[in-house]
Amino acid sequence: MGKYVIDATEGRAKAATFETVHGTIHTPVFMNVGTVAAIKGAVSSVDLHSVGTQVELCNTYHLHVRPGDDVVYKMGGLRPFMCWDGPVLTDSGGFQVFSLGELRKIKEEGVYFHSHVDGRKIFMGPEESMQIQSHLASTIAMAFDECPSSRAERRYVEDSVKRTERWLVRSKAEMDRLNSLPETLNPDQMLFGINQGACFDDIRIDNADYISTLDLDGYALGGLAVGETHEEMYHILDVTVPHLPQNKPVYLMGVGTPANILEGIERGVDFFDCVYPSRNGRHGHVYTKHGKLNLLNAKFELDESPIEEGCGCPACQHFSRAYIRHLLKAKEMLGMRLCVLHNLYFYNRMVADARQAILNNNFSEYKKKMLEGFDNNM
Amino acid sequence: MGKYVIDATEGRAKAATFETVHGTIHTPVFMNVGTVAAIKGAVSSVDLHSVGTQVELCNTYHLHVRPGDDVVYKMGGLRPFMCWDGPVLTDSGGFQVFSLGELRKIKEEGVYFHSHVDGRKIFMGPEESMQIQSHLASTIAMAFDECPSSRAERRYVEDSVKRTERWLVRSKAEMDRLNSLPETLNPDQMLFGINQGACFDDIRIDNADYISTLDLDGYALGGLAVGETHEEMYHILDVTVPHLPQNKPVYLMGVGTPANILEGIERGVDFFDCVYPSRNGRHGHVYTKHGKLNLLNAKFELDESPIEEGCGCPACQHFSRAYIRHLLKAKEMLGMRLCVLHNLYFYNRMVADARQAILNNNFSEYKKKMLEGFDNNM
Numbered sequence: 001m002g003k004y005v006i007d008a009t010e011g012r013a014k015a016a017t018f019e020t021v022h023g024t025i026h027t028p029v030f031m032n033v034g035t036v037a038a039i040k041g042a043v044s045s046v047d048l049h050s051v052g053t054q055v056e057l058c059n060t061y062h063l064h065v066r067p068g069d070d071v072v073y074k075m076g077g078l079r080p081f082m083c084w085d086g087p088v089l090t091d092s093g094g095f096q097v098f099s100l101g102e103l104r105k106i107k108e109e110g111v112y113f114h115s116h117v118d119g120r121k122i123f124m125g126p127e128e129s130m131q132i133q134s135h136l137a138s139t140i141a142m143a144f145d146e147c148p149s150s151r152a153e154r155r156y157v158e159d160s161v162k163r164t165e166r167w168l169v170r171s172k173a174e175m176d177r178l179n180s181l182p183e184t185l186n187p188d189q190m191l192f193g194i195n196q197g198a199c200f201d202d203i204r205i206d207n208a209d210y211i212s213t214l215d216l217d218g219y220a221l222g223g224l225a226v227g228e229t230h231e232e233m234y235h236i237l238d239v240t241v242p243h244l245p246q247n248k249p250v251y252l253m254g255v256g257t258p259a260n261i262l263e264g265i266e267r268g269v270d271f272f273d274c275v276y277p278s279r280n281g282r283h284g285h286v287y288t289k290h291g292k293l294n295l296l297n298a299k300f301e302l303d304e305s306p307i308e309e310g311c312g313c314p315a316c317q318h319f320s321r322a323y324i325r326h327l328l329k330a331k332e333m334l335g336m337r338l339c340v341l342h343n344l345y346f347y348n349r350m351v352a353d354a355r356q357a358i359l360n361n362n363f364s365e366y367k368k369k370m371l372e373g374f375d376n377n378m
Numbered sequence: 379m380g381k382y383v384i385d386a387t388e389g390r391a392k393a394a395t396f397e398t399v400h401g402t403i404h405t406p407v408f409m410n411v412g413t414v415a416a417i418k419g420a421v422s423s424v425d426l427h428s429v430g431t432q433v434e435l436c437n438t439y440h441l442h443v444r445p446g447d448d449v450v451y452k453m454g455g456l457r458p459f460m461c462w463d464g465p466v467l468t469d470s471g472g473f474q475v476f477s478l479g480e481l482r483k484i485k486e487e488g489v490y491f492h493s494h495v496d497g498r499k500i501f502m503g504p505e506e507s508m509q510i511q512s513h514l515a516s517t518i519a520m521a522f523d524e525c526p527s528s529r530a531e532r533r534y535v536e537d538s539v540k541r542t543e544r545w546l547v548r549s550k551a552e553m554d555r556l557n558s559l560p561e562t563l564n565p566d567q568m569l570f571g572i573n574q575g576a577c578f579d580d581i582r583i584d585n586a587d588y589i590s591t592l593d594l595d596g597y598a599l600g601g602l603a604v605g606e607t608h609e610e611m612y613h614i615l616d617v618t619v620p621h622l623p624q625n626k627p628v629y630l631m632g633v634g635t636p637a638n639i640l641e642g643i644e645r646g647v648d649f650f651d652c653v654y655p656s657r658n659g660r661h662g663h664v665y666t667k668h669g670k671l672n673l674l675n676a677k678f679e680l681d682e683s684p685i686e687e688g689c690g691c692p693a694c695q696h697f698s699r700a701y702i703r704h705l706l707k708a709k710e711m712l713g714m715r716l717c718v719l720h721n722l723y724f725y726n727r728m729v730a731d732a733r734q735a736i737l738n739n740n741f742s743e744y745k746k747k748m749l750e751g752f753d754n755n756m
Binding site for chain 1: 453696703
């Protein structure tokens with residue numbers, strides 16, 4: 001079980017320290033997404049040390065399909081496999097399975113679906129998800145949940161959330177069982193529960209109250225940033241986070257833009273993850289305090305400055321906008337790698353600065369200044 | 379002009395030191411190919427320090443087309459543009475132009491051809507090639523030559539070599555003129571001449587004798603490893619290298635396999651370059667002292683050992699064959715990057731070891747031992 005200590009608060013914003021068996025996490029924290037045990041854009045776990053990463057996130061469904069969680073287990077778990085010495089969080093596989101749409105069938109026991117790689121039929125329920133995550137030996141496992149659309153009908157969401165609650169109880173029982181097995185790789189594997197309820201305040205709140213009674217290691221908000229407006233998402237955070245335990249970390253899953261993250265921190269969120277920095281980087285879109293730049297733009301052809309003046313990332317230490325633009329135009333992988341490294345550094349640095357601001361009791365000022373600098377796309 | 383000092387010889391094999399305005403080169407040396415000012419496989423010039431690179435090679439034709447040598451000139455030349463602090467060699471553009479086949483027309487003044495990027499008509503002769511290379515500001519420029527097929531008819535080769543000789547005189551005059559201009563970025567830019575003659579001993583020898591009378595900074599053998607057998611290539615080296623100046627470096631262009639390189643060193647070659655290590659790396663084919671491995675092979679699925687035991691490359695320092703195989707199967711760019719880094723290290727290390735062996739007067743033993751270890755594909 002992780003030890004969670006709040007170092008400082010400012011309004012509902014928190015700076016905390018979360019001790020795990022794989023290292024200490026200082027929150028707020030942005031987890032860097034390494035879907036199949038690698039950050040897309042030719043970035044290795046070793047490279048992550050140079051961009052200030054604290055936690056790497058990997059996707060259970062993808063790793064179950066390839067190389068197989070049995071392979072990762074035999075290699076000693078994800079951390080030695082991908083050579084990352086810090087904490088790892090694995091999702092439950094649910095989100096990917098539910099995005100398969102017509103390809104899957106939901107039952108009380110779990111979900112039947114077809115692999116996106118070879119089409120073979122797979123079943124995943126709470127027990128299977130925990131078993132796979134136990135094989136992957138992450139620091140933090142996520143409970144198996146359904147993620148209903150933010151536009152789903154009330155009746156559907158009510159039924160779905162009730163089933164997810166039953167799945168949470170099964171997830172916890174199975175994780176407890178797995179952690180006590182002699183052959184488990186990480187007997188201290190933690191489990192976070194997931195709050196759902198689409199955009200219905202009362203369903204979100206009832207669910208938050210219920211899952212808080214289970215003694216989990218942390219609590220996540222799922223099913224956000226999947227179609228609702230930013231304002232709806234902030235509203236759900238406003239009404240739900242106060243109903244989660246104050247002595248446990250809060251994780252807002254799959255969110256989001258730099259502005260989303262600052263708004264989330266203000267509303268008491270500790271953990272974030274998002275594919276934006278790596279996905280945008282691969283398309284030559286890079287983040288700066290003054291807005292997002294498209295490096296493919298002709299105006300950067302002769303621009304000798306780094307992506308962002310004063311940035312300490314491995315790209316900005318050495319290379320100019322003009323050079324990176326040339327690489328992107330020539331479709332050289334190196335261009336993508338440099339943009340991804342910069343973007344991860346930008347996100348990691350932004351939340352580290354937010355933490356420092358909370359410790360200094362000037363987060364509200366920091367957030368205001370950052371948001372003023374961002375362009376509309378941020 | 380570079381200062382070339384032979385440190386030791388063993389038979390015709392040489393270990394030499396070549397002083398350039400951009401740093402000292404210890405030969406034999408394998409130059410790492412960064413076609414468009416970047417090593418394919420997401421490897422930057424900064425990364426090259428970790429794989430023992432001495433010289434980076436860039437392709438004049440590709441850079442002329444994109445981003446344009448005028449852009450590179452305005453950015454201060456290739457070295458600051460790609461952030462490489464060591465020596466750079468640029469080819470003349472001739473080889474790429476001549477591989478365009480039906481798309482080009484050869485005249486006394488030079489070659490008319492169409493860009494592979496946008497189809498626009500381009501003319502390149504000796505003067506244009508030197509002007510572009512002067513813009514790129516490489517340490518060593520190559521003379522503009524025609525590279526006839528190793529199977530071309532005698533009459534064609536005779537005419538071609540005579541024209542290449544006239545182009546060499548024009549290349550030298552133009553490089554001298556450019557180096558004396560106040561706006562030149564590298565007034566010490568060196569020029570290597572290129573020996574041609576397909577597989578005709580007498581044409582090769584006559585050409586070598588002639589170009590040796592021009593006071594060039596080094597001498598290359600071109601038109602090899604383009605269709606003839608390895609034995610034919612070694613024979614051409616045997617008969618031609620003794621006719622090149624012994625007080626200048628010798629460069630075997632575009633060669634080759636590890637075995638080819640050891641045979642070249644034995645025959646007095648100083649400089650090599652080849653796309654094999656990066657191209658093979660991108661396909662998951664990696665070099666070891668015991669032969670080439672295809673990491674996609676199922677037998678590596680659970681292989682916890684590095685690509686090569688005891689290897690000091692950035693991939694072998696951290697990652698297993700099993701992990702890299704997984705990345706390659708999942709088409710993660712990181713897999714390609716790690717294989718390319720390993721292969722460049724392997725080549726760079728092999729020639730560095732060959733140099734040390736020559737200094738120790740046991741190159742012949744070193745070569746024998748290495749060749750015994752290689753499988754047929756090496």
